[in-house]
Every structure is written in C-alpha cells, then in structure tokens.
Amino acid sequence: MRDVYVIGVGITRFGELWERSFRDIGIEAGIKAINDSGIAGDDIDALYIGNMSAGAFINQEHIGALIVDYVGFASSSHIPAVRVEAAGASGAIAFKEAYLSIASGMHDIAVVGGAEKMTDIGDEMANAIQGMVIDQEWETVFGATYASLQAMMARAHMEKYGTTREQLGMVSVINHRHGALNPDAQFQREIKLQTVLNSGYVAEPLRVFDMAPLSDGAASLVLASGDVAKKYTDNPVKVKGIGQASDTISLHDRREICTMDATVHAAKRAYERAGAKPADIDVAEVYDSSTIAEIIAIEDLGFFDKGQGGKAVEDERIALTGEIPVNTSGGLKARGHPVGATGVAQIVEIVKQLRGEADKRQVKDARLGLAHAVGGSGATAVVSILEGSQ
C-alpha cells in the first residue's frame, strides 16, 4: 500500500446555520481545504463525501453528484464522487475510502468532505431522523430512542464501575472549556458542572448538557500520495493506520454494553497498522455523542483501564493540561455534531494539532494523533491514527 498524507484541511463554523444551504456549507469547507493545500482544482482525482441523511433532512440523495457539481468539477474534469453513509461514522469512512483510493494507486489526490444540515427541519423531526441509525424494527418500534440507549449504557457503567453523575458531567464541562478556545465551535462558552446537573432530563440519567446538539456544518480534507504531498507542503500529516469494525446494530444483542466492541476492534486494527500503542498517542478526538460515550471511548481506546474512565475525567487527565488531551476541538458536545461532518471534522482538528496550528488549544509537541468515530449506538467504529512531520 502506498503512503497517504493529509495536505489540506477546511471547516465551516458549526451551528444553527439557518441562512445557509447544504451545498453552500459543503462548498465553503471544500474550497478552504483546497486553498489550504495549494493544489489546483484540475489536480483532484476524486471526491469522497460523508453524509448521513440528506434524503430525510433536505429531500436530496445523490449527494456526491451534488457536491462535485457545485464545487465545479462535474463538467470540467468529470471526477468520480462517492458518498458513504454509516451514521455518525460516515465522515470517517469517507476518509478511509479516499485513503484506500490513493493507497491502491488508482488516485494521487482525493478530496474528502463531510456535511449535514440538521436544524432546518424542527427538533422533533431531526431527532426522529437521527433515530434511523439504530435498529428500526427491534429498537425504535418498541420505543427506544438514540438517547435512551445511551442512558442504558450510562446506568450500566454507573452500576458496574461506580461511575458518578458528576463524572459524566465533567466530560461536558471539559469539552465546553475546549470549545471556548475554538473559533469554529458551535458553543464557545465555558459551563459549570452545576449547569449540567441542573439541566433537564433527556433520558435519565442523561440530561440536555450530556448530549451533543443538533448542528449544521461541513468539513473537508485533501489527501495525497507521498510524491505529490512533498510537492505541495513541507508539513504533511501522514495517515499511519485506519481501522474499522462492526458490532450488532441493536444494543440488546451486544456481548455487554459498558464496552463498544466495535471501538475495541477498530482500535486494535488501527494500532497494529500504525505500529503504535495507546500510550504513544499525544492528542485524540473521540466520539462524545453523549458524555457516557466519551467515557466508554477513552477506556475502549486503551487510554485508561476499563471502568477507570470516569475517574480519569474527574481528575482532568483528558483536559488540555492533562496527560492525554481529548476533544481539544470541543468534541461533538461543544464543537457541534452535524452527523456526516463529524468524522471529517475530527481529522481536521488532529491535523491542526499535528501541524502546530491549533492556536490557544495547541497540545505541546503533539506528534501522534487519533480520531475515533462511532455509528449508531456502537454498531460501527472507525479509528484513524495520524503522524505529524514536526
């Protein structure tokens, strides 16, 4: 397999972007990444798009064709455009497939985009659409929602490992603290633990401030083969290894629910391919669709022993000042969570960190970074490990 590098990144501000269309934000992110890389439009060989539910959110499928047209390559270079979907892992898989298209030798330069427009449709409808990522026939029909499944995981983790309500809340506090340092984040205000604990229930024990918001936003990357990357930048970020894995779509079919086996297996594959171990990672973006999801993630990724995630958060070992800074972007909670964009936005943040361009939230001497995305309640997971050249 050929080496592959990230040579450009772009992202829109995340938020409730009611005055902007899906194609508008998709284009902004793409153009920013292309400009950042220094390549010309004609150099691009392929486009990969991560998107969950444009069909339901904006009545538009065939999203790859839409974006490749509106960024101007459909009628000029006629490059191929591929949309992939795996719920919250959509963007991460778009990144993986683009990586494979270059690693295989078919393409030299590929652009990755992730986008979702979720807030034009009303919260109730948007939540129903998000619910399409869990098992409709065996979960949704019987009353389960995305949040209620997260709540079951939280209850089980509290029961089994003594994780506390306050520890869950601290995930949100730390992510908001990081988000306040990120000018592209949806929420740029710090919050107090009491704010989380006083917020309304979504699904007991999880409250509003435990859950990632509904968001609009887009993010983009330019990937290139080694030869090409050298021509355009002296600061390329190498894709060291990507692992993807699956688990049952229904939560009740899992071996257990305090661990996401898909994350464990995806991480194992990524670490092996990268020749790295958890202790080597300097900075990570993990999938905090809820606060319990982040605690389970930092355990399953090997940063902390199983059951010790809550305590690690309480001790702020994952804060910017801690031993393994997690979600320096603000994570899904504070940066925002336009589902199809999330996996790409995570890579954008890791690349900025590894290039030393993360400004007020820069992790000192970050050389190896990890991004972790999840689809549904844990049926899909993708772990990507990247290495800076500094």
Place this chain on the structure above:
Amino acid sequence: MRDVYVIGVGITRFGELWERSFRDIGIEAGIKAINDSGIAGDDIDALYIGNMSAGAFINQEHIGALIVDYVGFASSSHIPAVRVEAAGASGAIAFKEAYLSIASGMHDIAVVGGAEKMTDIGDEMANAIQGMVIDQEWETVFGATYASLQAMMARAHMEKYGTTREQLGMVSVINHRHGALNPDAQFQREIKLQTVLNSGYVAEPLRVFDMAPLSDGAASLVLASGDVAKKYTDNPVKVKGIGQASDTISLHDRREICTMDATVHAAKRAYERAGAKPADIDVAEVYDSSTIAEIIAIEDLGFFDKGQGGKAVEDERIALTGEIPVNTSGGLKARGHPVGATGVAQIVEIVKQLRGEADKRQVKDARLGLAHAVGGSGATAVVSILEGSQ
C-alpha cells in the same frame, strides 16, 4: 494495484416482494454469493453495500451495520461494513470501493451487496423518493420528475438524430424477450411492440413500457485477490478495469442532453484501465432506466456511433442473437430495478455469462463483459469491464 477477481455471485428474484423484509432479501443474496464462492464466513474481511434510500423507504439508515449484523459477522469477526450511495449507481460504486479495498492490499476477500425495498410504500411515495436523485432545488421544486427529464432526452434525440418512437419501443421488446429467459427477472413474459406503443404516457413521448419498474430485490458478489481466488475456483472472473465519472446534477446544466458525458468519461477510463476497446466487448449490461437511456448508453459506450443507437436497436444488433448482446438479464426494464441492487445485479449477470452459466440466455464464447450504471439523470456513471478465464 493487485489483481481482483469475482469468485461468487448471488441474487434474489426481483419483484414486488411484499412478504419479505429488506434485511431478509439482503441476507438471501449474500448467503447465496458466499455459498457460490466456497469461502467460509470467517474468511471475509469487509462488506460493501450499495443502497439508495433505505432512510426514506424503510426509515432505516446505517444499512451497512444492519446487513453485516444480520449475515452474522458483526459480533463474530467484527468486519467493517461500508454503505455507498449514488442513486442508480450505488451498487456499482460499492463494487468499485470493494475492488479498491482488495487492490490496495488492505483486504483479501470482500463481499459486495446491493439492495432496495421500494414497493411497500405506495407508488406515489416511491416515485417521490426516486425523485431525490435529481436536483431538488433546481429541478424537482420546479416540477421536473425523473421521467420528465428522460422524456426531454428522448425528444432531443428524436429531433437531432431521427430516432423513432418504434425504435424506443424495441428496446423494451428486446429486454422483455431476454427477461423471459431469466428465472430471477421481475417480468418473464415477452411483449409486442404494440404493447409499448399502446401503454399510457408517463411523460410524453415515454410510456409505461418505456420505464423500468419499481422493484424489491438484492444481489451480491464475493471479490478476492489473485492468490485467494485460485484457492477457491478454477473459473474466476477478473476485474479488468473500472471507471467512474460525474456530470452536473441538473440536466439543464449539461453541455448537451443526447449524450451522457459521465458515461463517456467513465467508459474511457474503464477501457484504458482494461486495455480494451468497445469492439472487444462480447456482452454488456447497460442502464435502461428508460428506453432512451439504453439507446444513449449503447452510443456513449462506443458500441454504435452517436445517433445510430435507435437504428441498431431496430436491427436487433443488441439482441441475444446480435453482434453485441445487451441486457441479457432483461435489463432494468424486465429483470427489475431495485435501485441500490441494480449495479450489483448487472455484475452478477456479466459473471454468469463469462462463466458460461447463463443457461438459455448464454452468449456464445463470451470472454469480455461490460456493466454500465448511471446515477440520477446522468450525474454519475460507472463502467466496469470483466474478463472470464475460459
């Protein structure tokens, strides 16, 4: 890039399968392909799924996770599952991405699936969902439908090249003739030209019998690297070259509408990668979502000069007995068109032909086969060329 082979195929009967669920037909096709290949489930490294709109048709996204679970690999080998979507080209792109995953060296064996469940929801709703593949903001909102755009292409082709209403009808007659020989086809009865010409208008000049039906169905393939393929079969079918290309999503933005530039560019890439030319092709499956679409396809693929497609159909040069048999499966018109499955079903047919297993519809001495899939009104096209080992 490593060589990649198709070593197993499986397909359900296509039709209005009201008594069967999406997951049910997906599993049937997958198990058939796995059994056909002789591999064990544990040997599989990855799953790629083509599906257009399960979100809209059955309220379920995250289709890769659903299928990998229900075929039994989610909680055992935890293999990655990737869903791709590009309207009618979804299955063809799933095939391409699976091919890249093996060509790159990441995987040795990948299973490809394509599935769609379209007939449980009522025709009006199903047609609205199919309309999500054209440009919602600039076509659908102003009253255009999928069929009306095909009708514009037909009118333009008749005006510019003298293509006749009868020639369009003969596409349908020949495809039904082929479908009558295919036990998996949705429609297995021959029709007369007069039946097409007397059927009701969908969008003038196109009538009911000019349009592919709404269908349920699934198809599946097992792909393997060269070393692995040799272990399981002495009759592997080689993937010689795949090309994908894009054009504008809106028809009115095209250079012209009697040609699909996406097909032209995808074919050019595929022929180059395969080291082949149109005259080398022994059998082809092309995208006849309407009769005019097939006439445009056989011209754009280089089988006939531009403008001569109608005459070639009239002269039955594309029939089983002609010089280049097209849509021996019955095509989208007679085999049926469960959108996400179509691109995979086309490869299934080509593989059967190249193995000499197409029974009553076998093309004698078929060695090189081509499959052509289109997304939307021509914004995406994929051309795949395969070679038999006999």
